[in-house]
Amino acid sequence: MPKRRNYDAAPACTMEAALNLINGRWKGVILFHLLKDGATRFNALQRHCPGCTPRLLTKQLRELEEDGFITRTVYPVVPPKVEYALTEEGCSIGPILLTLCEWGRGWLNRRGMKTLADNLEQGKA
Numbered sequence: 001m002p003k004r005r006n007y008d009a010a011p012a013c014t015m016e017a018a019l020n021l022i023n024g025r026w027k028g029v030i031l032f033h034l035l036k037d038g039a040t041r042f043n044a045l046q047r048h049c050p051g052c053t054p055r056l057l058t059k060q061l062r063e064l065e066e067d068g069f070i071t072r073t074v075y076p077v078v079p080p081k082v083e084y085a086l087t088e089e090g091c092s093i094g095p096i097l098l099t100l101c102e103w104g105r106g107w108l109n110r111r112g113m114k115t116l117a118d119n120l121e122q123g124k125a
Helices: 014-022 027-037 042-047 054-066 088-092 094-110 116-121
Strands: 070-075 081-086
Touching: 014 027, 027 042, 027 054, 027 070, 027 081, 027 088, 027 094, 042 054, 042 081, 054 070, 088 094
Parallel strands: none
Antiparallel strands: 070 081
16 A cells, blocks of 8 residues: 555645645755756765755655656666656746745845855855
8 A cells, every 4th residue: 555645635725735745854955956956866965965864865855756856767887876857847846946045045144144055165164
């Protein structure tokens, strides 16, 4: 029997339906970096998700694949090579993610905060 997820039942509203699909600490980050960088390997995604265990990253990737946001391509080479890329459905959420990223940047700026990536670029970390 397949595992039931939050959105298997009819959602109360469209916002709930949308948020259930990208619900998860790392899903937005994964989608954003696939949008920005294109097809990406597992280890590169893991570098973008500090603090995310390989097991959790694998779980989030599987859910995104199951929901039709990403594809997983396994190349028949030794050692194995696996790449993740956005599907057409995944690309359709791109403008929303970019807007959310800009909003987050503004939110941090209004509070005088910087991201870890910003600090690394400036040599402060």
